[in-house]
Amino acid sequence: MLLTRSSALSGHIKLWFLTLAVLVVLAQTSPDGWLRTCYYGMGKCRHECRTTEKKKERCGDLTVCCLQISKSKLYHLPPVKDQSKKEC
Template sequence: MLLPRSSTLSGHIKLCFLTLAVLVVVAHTSPDGWLKTCFYGLGKCRHDCKTSEKKKERCGDFTFCCIPISKSKLHTLPPSCPMRWKPC
């Protein structure tokens, strides 16, 4: 004889596995994953910064705070002049 419905405990276990599967998929499909933010929320802690980012400070033993160059203060400075006697 079969039971008319599954027990409540097995329903909760199925819901937990479904939630875990969704969280794993979301973590793998998001471009940056779940990374710790740093430098007042402007940067992300990573092992290696992207080419469009600048290292600002250390986040831990093996990670650096990577800030986009567009949000960095020094990106607006003009390039230095190689010859001081001639204006740029």
């Protein structure tokens, strides 16, 4: 028996393709994909932090919470210089 356009199988395949298309579009529109957030929603759980991020806390066994340096409270202050090497 050949399947016709009005068969139930054809409707299921269309539904699967529609679901797949929606998931692909959602994955591409999200800038970081589907990453878990941490640190009150300001950080992202990753395996390694990017160069513009710093580690704040652990998210699980293998991931750490990475927070943008610009979102850190004291990012605008210059680094503290070592006082022990001061010349007299």
